[in-house]
Structure formats: structure tokens, C-alpha cells
Amino acid sequence: MNSVHDLGGMHGFGMIDRSQQENFVQPWERTVFALTLACGMLGRWNLDESRFARERMDPGDYLKGSYYEHWLHGLELLLKEKGLVSENELASGSPEGSSDLSAIPAGRMAALLERGGPTAMDNTDVPAFRAGDPVLVRTFNPKTHTRAPRYIRGKRGVVATCHGAHVFPDSHASGTDRLPAYLYNVRFEAGEIWGAGDAQGNSSVHVDVFEPYMEADHA
């Protein structure tokens, strides 16, 4: 979806505040971090659904809010959408019924984190592109989740490497099965993306691009 989470190339944010050296700025952010991971481990949604939930935050609130406010919004939305808590419960903080899910105990955390959630998959198809191939990112504007940032859409690049097949996030974010798609690292010259007059010299952007986002560049 085209919202303000897709920040690459936007203007007006000013200097980077490098005094913010820590991850957690406010004490409640630790709680949001831990609740988000612990609830995610219940297995009712995947990481792409989490990202899509954060992206659906009101764009004005997203830009005004801190990073962990995005997480808080996403967590509350998923808990409601997946039926784990009700709007009433969220408002009151008091449970109105029991849940058939049980918490992941502390003792299982280390093993789950060490395993993580690999996204590499087998794919019986042959990759459409190879390193060195010129490619054109398609122009598309889905209202749903995508990992194709706006600044590369319609732009030309060259495949740097193929990462093999990975879970395709655009469909995974709607809670469907894990479908494989080949993933490539694509090199874009800064001038192609930003225009020769606005790009900074001798620079490039490397972006991981899924095969369905691209076509061969015959130009």
C-alpha cells in the first residue's frame, strides 16, 4: 500500500537526531517490544501481516508517532482482527472471557529466537533472471502490502545476485500460504531513481526485489 511508511526519498524531515542512540526511548517501549514478540509467537499471524498492520496506521499518526507506537497500533489491530481480544477488552484492560491459546513460557524463548523464521523456500520454477540482466520494475499500486518501495517502481536496474526463492510477502501478508517467489538484489544507479540533476554523484541503491515486481528490460 502507498502510505507514509514508504519513506525512501521523501523530503522535509530535517537532520537525523543522532542523540537517539538507544533502541528504547521511553520505558513503555520495552513492554510493546516484548508483547509484540510474545504475541507473534502464538502463531496466529506472520511477520508480513505484522508489517501490514503497522502500515495501516493513520498516516498522520504514523509520522507523528514514535517507532514503537507503530508497533503498538499493529499489535492492537491484529489482536482484534484475529479475535484474541475485543474492542471492549482493549478499552477496559479487563478480560471478558478466556482464551484457548496459552502463553509461550520464558523457557522456550531462547530456542524460538535462535531458530527465527527462515523465509527461504524451494521453487521448482527456474529463475527468470540472472546476474547482469537488465530489468524494469513494473508500475503498480496495490492497496495491500508490498515490499516494492515506490521509488523503484518504473525504474531500470541490473540484477546483482539471485537470493533464491523466498516467501512472497505480498500474498503472505493477507494470511495466505507461503508462496515462493525468486528474490534478487537489483542495483539502481542513483541518477535513474532520482534524476541526473538531483542524484548525488557516484552512488547507487541496491534493493531486494521479488520476481513478480519486475520484467526484462528490452529497452
Place this chain on the structure above:
Amino acid sequence: MGNKELPHHGHGPGEIALRVRRLESLLVEKGLVDPAAMDELVDRYENRVGPRNGARVVARAWTDPAYRIRLMENATEAIRELGYQGRQGEHMQVVENTPDVHNVVVCTLCSCYPWPVLGLPPAWYKSSAYRARVVSEPRTVLEEFGVTLDEDVEVRVWDSTAEIRYLVIPQRPRGTGSLSEDELADLVSRDAMIGVALAGKPDSRS
């Protein structure tokens, strides 16, 4: 029940803290979250997993040519050799700075970051300003961080849009030939492994 006067969608700092406390107590009371597990999660990423891990990877790459080759060919496996693996580092790639190329990492769409080797990202890495600017004006951003590069050095920005996580291998500082691997690791800051600093300098402070 249904205490509607409570500021469920408040945005002030005090209101958010209250909203989070209410959510935490609800999820614990419903048996969905174990408070001890929450403590474990925070302690792990606040106190145990951090950029010291990545610094060991870099120092090993600087001192062991065979390790460096394994790291360049399959970073996930080479990093696992040192005991670092898992969430947000399932698929690792290293990008090596050279006299001709300087690499810098961002996630413009959210804030992807290689947790097993760097821990959780600093707040500035997640800021709108960094995510917006480093792809379009990388040289200006690097200068703000104190890194001025010659024009003949290519700046390569890596936008982590999928599940590949990037670790920058900075250039080994000159005059460090006699240092041990541990001493070399001391020279490798978190910022150098993001690409907004050079090795041998302390993390940038404003």
C-alpha cells in the same frame, strides 16, 4: 468493563504508557503472555545480544582469510560458526568496504536490522529522517555522521526490503597489524557495521 473514558487511542506520553500498561495486564490476565517471557525477551536484546557480536565477525574476517572467504560466500553459515543466528538474521549477507566502495544500510519501509549481530537498532536508524534521506542523499547523510568520502569512492546504499539482512565489513584501519582479534573487535563500532562510521572511531554522538 467498557471504561470508555480511558484514553484508548491517546498519543501523549502518559496516555500511551497507560494504554500499554492496560494492554499488558489484559494479555497477562488472559493467559496469552507470560511476564517472565517478556523479561527474557527484553533482557536478551538489551543486555546480551548486541554489536559486540558483529564486531567479532568483522575482526575474524580481518584476521582469517579463509573465514573471510566463507563469510563472503555464505554469511549466514559463517556467522553461525561464531554462535550468532536466529530471528532477523536468518539470511545474512555481508558487504565489504574497499578503497573504491563504501556501503551503508537502511530499511526504508520499516526498520529491518540484523539483530543477532547488532542487537536492536538505535532510534535514529528507525527515524523518518534516516529512512527517507539516506537513499536519496547518502553523501550528505554520511557527512552529518562525520564520514566524508572522496568523489571517486562509490557510495552503495543497501535497502533491506526483503528478509536478507546486511552487515557492513568496514575497512581495517591502518597500523593495526600487531593487534589481536579481540583488540581489533574493540575498533569496530555498531555505526561502522551500519556504514555510517569508519572502523577505529567511536560511535558517533551528537
